Amino acid sequence: MPDHLVLEAEGLSKSFQAGSRRVTALDAVSLAIRAGVVTGLIGPDGAGKTTFMRLAAGLLVPEAGKITVLGLDATKESLAVQAALGYMPQRFGLYEDLTVQENLDLYADLQGVNAAARPERYAELMHMTGLAPFSRRLAGRLSGGMKQKLGLACTLVRAPRLLLLDEPTVGVDPVSRRELWAIIDRLVKSEGMSVLLSTAYLDEAERCAEVVLLHEGRVLDQGPPDAMSARMAGRTWAVTAPGIRNRDLQAALDGQPGVVDALVQGEHVRLVSAASDLPDSVSAYPGIVVREAAPRFEDGFIDLLRQRQEGPRHMASMQGQAEGTATDGIVIQVQGLRRRFGDFWAVDGVDFQIRRGEIFGLLGANGAGKTTTFRMLCGLLPPSAGQLQVAGLDLRHAASAARARIGYMSQKFSLYGNLSVAQNLDFFARAYGLSGRTRQDRLDWAASEFELGPYADQLSAELPLGYKQRLAMACALMHRPEIIFLDEPTSGVDPLARREFWQRINGLARQGVTVLVTTHFMEEAEYCDRLAIMAAGRILALAEPAAIKALARTPANPEPSMEDAFIQLVEVSDLARAAA
Amino acid sequence: MTGERGGPDVRLRGGAGMRLRGLVRKEFLQIVRDPSSIAIAFLMPIFLLVLFGYGVSLDADHVPIALVAEAPSSDSADFTASLQGSHSFAPRTLATMAEAEQALRVGEVKGIIRLRADFSRQMRQSDGAPIQVIVDGVDANTARLVLGYAEGAWGSWLAGQTAQRGQTLSTPVAMESRIWFNSELRSRNYLVPGLVAIIMTLIGALLTALVMAREWERGTMEALMVTPASMTEVLLGKLVAYFILGTGGMLLTVGLSVWLFEVPLRGSFWVLWTCSSLFLLAALGMGLTISTLARSQFVAGQIAIIATFLPAFLLSGFIFDIGSMPAVVQAITHVIVARYFVAIVQTLFLAGDVWSVILPNALALAVMAAIFLTITWRKSRKRLE
Numbered sequence: 001m002p003d004h005l006v007l008e009a010e011g012l013s014k015s016f017q018a019g020s021r022r023v024t025a026l027d028a029v030s031l032a033i034r035a036g037v038v039t040g041l042i043g044p045d046g047a048g049k050t051t052f053m054r055l056a057a058g059l060l061v062p063e064a065g066k067i068t069v070l071g072l073d074a075t076k077e078s079l080a081v082q083a084a085l086g087y088m089p090q091r092f093g094l095y096e097d098l099t100v101q102e103n104l105d106l107y108a109d110l111q112g113v114n115a116a117a118r119p120e121r122y123a124e125l126m127h128m129t130g131l132a133p134f135s136r137r138l139a140g141r142l143s144g145g146m147k148q149k150l151g152l153a154c155t156l157v158r159a160p161r162l163l164l165l166d167e168p169t170v171g172v173d174p175v176s177r178r179e180l181w182a183i184i185d186r187l188v189k190s191e192g193m194s195v196l197l198s199t200a201y202l203d204e205a206e207r208c209a210e211v212v213l214l215h216e217g218r219v220l221d222q223g224p225p226d227a228m229s230a231r232m233a234g235r236t237w238a239v240t241a242p243g244i245r246n247r248d249l250q251a252a253l254d255g256q257p258g259v260v261d262a263l264v265q266g267e268h269v270r271l272v273s274a275a276s277d278l279p280d281s282v283s284a285y286p287g288i289v290v291r292e293a294a295p296r297f298e299d300g301f302i303d304l305l306r307q308r309q310e311g312p313r314h315m316a317s318m319q320g321q322a323e324g325t326a327t328d329g330i331v332i333q334v335q336g337l338r339r340r341f342g343d344f345w346a347v348d349g350v351d352f353q354i355r356r357g358e359i360f361g362l363l364g365a366n367g368a369g370k371t372t373t374f375r376m377l378c379g380l381l382p383p384s385a386g387q388l389q390v391a392g393l394d395l396r397h398a399a400s401a402a403r404a405r406i407g408y409m410s411q412k413f414s415l416y417g418n419l420s421v422a423q424n425l426d427f428f429a430r431a432y433g434l435s436g437r438t439r440q441d442r443l444d445w446a447a448s449e450f451e452l453g454p455y456a457d458q459l460s461a462e463l464p465l466g467y468k469q470r471l472a473m474a475c476a477l478m479h480r481p482e483i484i485f486l487d488e489p490t491s492g493v494d495p496l497a498r499r500e501f502w503q504r505i506n507g508l509a510r511q512g513v514t515v516l517v518t519t520h521f522m523e524e525a526e527y528c529d530r531l532a533i534m535a536a537g538r539i540l541a542l543a544e545p546a547a548i549k550a551l552a553r554t555p556a557n558p559e560p561s562m563e564d565a566f567i568q569l570v571e572v573s574d575l576a577r578a579a580a
Numbered sequence: 581m582t583g584e585r586g587g588p589d590v591r592l593r594g595g596a597g598m599r600l601r602g603l604v605r606k607e608f609l610q611i612v613r614d615p616s617s618i619a620i621a622f623l624m625p626i627f628l629l630v631l632f633g634y635g636v637s638l639d640a641d642h643v644p645i646a647l648v649a650e651a652p653s654s655d656s657a658d659f660t661a662s663l664q665g666s667h668s669f670a671p672r673t674l675a676t677m678a679e680a681e682q683a684l685r686v687g688e689v690k691g692i693i694r695l696r697a698d699f700s701r702q703m704r705q706s707d708g709a710p711i712q713v714i715v716d717g718v719d720a721n722t723a724r725l726v727l728g729y730a731e732g733a734w735g736s737w738l739a740g741q742t743a744q745r746g747q748t749l750s751t752p753v754a755m756e757s758r759i760w761f762n763s764e765l766r767s768r769n770y771l772v773p774g775l776v777a778i779i780m781t782l783i784g785a786l787l788t789a790l791v792m793a794r795e796w797e798r799g800t801m802e803a804l805m806v807t808p809a810s811m812t813e814v815l816l817g818k819l820v821a822y823f824i825l826g827t828g829g830m831l832l833t834v835g836l837s838v839w840l841f842e843v844p845l846r847g848s849f850w851v852l853w854t855c856s857s858l859f860l861l862a863a864l865g866m867g868l869t870i871s872t873l874a875r876s877q878f879v880a881g882q883i884a885i886i887a888t889f890l891p892a893f894l895l896s897g898f899i900f901d902i903g904s905m906p907a908v909v910q911a912i913t914h915v916i917v918a919r920y921f922v923a924i925v926q927t928l929f930l931a932g933d934v935w936s937v938i939l940p941n942a943l944a945l946a947v948m949a950a951i952f953l954t955i956t957w958r959k960s961r962k963r964l965e
Contacts, residue, residue, distance in 0.1 A: 016965075054802075054964055057805075057806045058806075058962070059802065059805055059806065059962065059963055059964045060963065060964055060965060061963065061965075078962060079808070079810065079962070082805065082806045082807065082808065082962070083807075083808040085806070087803070087806035088803070089799050089802040089803055089806075090799065091798065091799035092799075092803075093799060093800050093802060093803020093804070094800070094803075095606065095610065095800055096798070097609070097610050097613040097614055098606065098609055098610070098613075102606070102609055105602065105605075106602050106603075106605075106606045107807070108602075109598050109599055109601060109602025109603075109605075110599050110602055110603070110804070110807040110808065110809045111807060111808065112595065112598055112599065112808060138613075154803075
């Protein structure tokens with residue numbers, strides 16, 4: 001292995017048994033990772049990121065191929081490799097019933113850090129992570145962001161030459177995410193550390209010096225992220241058509257010949273074309289206004305995925321969903337909503353109104369109060385205080401009547417893993433009281449609309465993630481609800497499945513179904529008509545995405561991202577709370 | 581070789597001692613902070629001790645029985661008085677058999693002793709007076725005790741009667757019984773020492789299997805594996821911590837047995853200590869073996885209860901005598917580790933250092949401990965599959 005490399009994989013393959021299916025996690029993966037930089041291992045859930053990390057840490061044995069880490073065979077000399085590298089697994093590896101200091105002490109003992117060297121190292125780590133004031137707090141009582149920083153500090157008690165971080169930013173709020181990246185950058189610069197970091201967030205690619213794009217166990221592309229976006233130069237556009245809603249414009253353009261990707265992005269539709277000139281189908285659109293946009297990493301990824309896709313794209317139409325009562329008006333009314341758990345206010349005074357056919361987003365980190373708000377809206381959790389009206393019904397008195405008119409899809413998809421796809425659909429249809437002809441119609445609709453037909457007899461636990469998501473959505477829509485609640489529906493699914501999902505959501509909204517969605521993907525927030533940003537149980541801002549982004553506009557940053565806006569809102573509210 | 585490539589500070593590193601100390605300290609901090617560990621390690625033993633020390637008794641004491649004297653006479657009154665004087669019975673005098681049968685049916689009494697109308701007359705004839713004893717056979721154990729006690733009560737009353745008349749009762753064979761080891765026949769005396777085995781099974785097997793599964797569930801095992809600590813050290817950390825905890829459970833049980841429940845400890849404490857340690861190692865071995873099979877707390881708990889706790893309770897001779905089990909079940913008890921320990925504990929407490937009992941059983945414990953610890957050690961690799 002040449003000196004400038006810290007990790008080299010050659011023809012690495014690994015598969016696992018999942019029920020009756022053999023899942024290939026890695027399929028002849030070859031890649032090399034340079035010393036002294038951050039390399040991003042990027043891909044959706046199930047791409048093989050964690051398997052790769054575990055192979056590199058010597059925790060798994062490959063079926064074929066070889067992986068060399070710091071000059072050592074990770075499989076045969078796993079103890080020596082483990083002694084040399086730092087590894088933070090997805091759940092940080094913290095002992096929740098130990099304090100911050102006790103966790104650090106444990107890992108210092110395990111890493112054999114001398115008592116004499118400890119005070120200095122601890123001080124450095126505490127300074128770096130900002131955990132000093134919490135050293136006596138139990139790790140289980142830390143926020144998600146602080147746990148992640150403590151996990152990192154434990155991995156760093158003895159500075160390793162190579163640091164492996166497995167999805168360190170999942171479910172962490174944008175502020176902590178930004179801080180984590182600052183820490184990683186500092187480690188690379190000042191300690192010369194090499195870092196391999198896996199993530200499902202494509203926007204993190206641009207922070208890496210080098211990127212390995214993993215999809216379904218194979219390497220799609222490898223190189224500096226700029227190179228990937230540079231390939232897309234001249235093919236990315238921002239389009240609007242005055243008088244036409246962006247959602248309708250997007251629906252009209254997506255899937256047209258020559259269009260690789262079309263996405264609603266706040267005030268315009270972002271378009272990626274197959275060639276460097278605008279396709280006729282777009283320029284012919286009446287009244288369209290086009291300007292060029294800067295290419296992003298994600299554009300390159302989508303382009304690669306589309307090239308691999310076989311056959312024509314399925315365009316989800318979601319026909320026949322809405323009931324005939326297309327009156328505009330307020331369908332969800334929330335006033336002074338509060339919910340207490342013990343002496344902790346999970347939701348602390350929330351007000352909003354949602355109109356019929358609107359896509360309304362709740363954006364916030366884990367613990368912001370999104371899921372609690374959701375459960376109260378679905379009538380699953382009684383509020384401690386406040387008014388709640390859903391579909392014109394007061395949830396305090398008519399929770400079950402209201403529930404018949406709403407659909408709910410939870411983060412974990414709430415499917416019966418040991419029932420087949422068809423059995424799941426049938427169960428939910430019956431649970432919603434559908435019978436006879438109506439039930440058969442809806443089952444047929446679900447099978448064709450979500451392309452679940454070929455999977456009918458497969459156990460739902462064994463479905464790929466994207467199909468689980470489709471099935472869960474089909475189950476939630478079985479009874480033609482007027483309102484649908486989606487709790488982090490897209491976590492972990494690949495970008496194509498995510499686009500297809502939003503296509504369906506848009507289709508629903510166009511037919512008058514009201515959609516309430518929570519997400520921690522900043523870019524997804526842009527697909528919503530209106531957006532509420534939540535932190536610590538309160539709404540910090542409620543407006544259209546463009547207006548929210550405008551809040552963070554400064555001369556230095558004329559085009560702030562949603563993440564910039566989010567971080568600024570959180571910081572302002574923290575300052576206000578500190579002052580109070 | 582690894583030193584050069586693994587980083588410049590490798591030579592300055594602390595060794596296995598530092599790692600082990602860190603792991604053991606971590607275990608104790610977790611035990612102290614985790615309510616479920618405390619419940620299993622401290623509250624369960626106390627609960628079991630109180631239950632078996634005060635609540636459960638296999639002796640028949642003050643068994644309610646009905647006494648029907650169809651024609652009260654001085655003889656029947658005398659017999660009744662002698663029954664009332666015994667610890668075994670709480671007799672109720674009823675006038676008719678119908679009443680007594682009703683009381684037996686609803687469970688108010690466990691048996692009926694009937695003295696016929698001609699009791700006094702027959703008593704003085706050569707072929708003697710028959711007494712009818714009817715017992716509720718639902719609880720076979722108590723039924724046999726009632727029968728035995730009734731016979732005994734009858735025998736001693738008759739002897740008393742004969743003595744009063746200045747004669748001696750002449751029977752061709754007389755039994756002179758003497759009870760060894762547990763002369764007061766207190767069931768507590770052999771139940772409470774047996775609890776040491778139950779409590780150490782709880783701590784060694786159930787708790788250890790649970791805490792190992794918890795490390796898998798919470799993802800901490802993965803983080804531990806990617807440290808210089810070897811799997812043997814990780815296992816040893818658990819072994820040391822739970823060995824100390826289990827020894828604490830043993831001392832607590834023995835202390836309460838001797839001082840609170842006044843069970844005699846006739847054998848040597850140090851022999852008890854040594855044998856307990858052997859048993860504890862076997863129990864820990866079982867717990868750790870389970871944890872190599874089950875990586876969720878739910879499954880680990882289920883396996884530990886079914887494979888270790890229930891057999892220790894039912895098949896070890898702790899409550900039910902192995903000698904009176906069917907041959908097949910008796911054969912099965914040979915693979916129950918607790919069986920060997922219960923034999924040792926009951927012997928040490930009630931009989932003393934009987935080496936012919938202790939040595940073979942201790943050897944069996946040592947073999948079992950070696951088997952389970954070897955399985956654990958060979959099964960545990962630093963791999964996630």
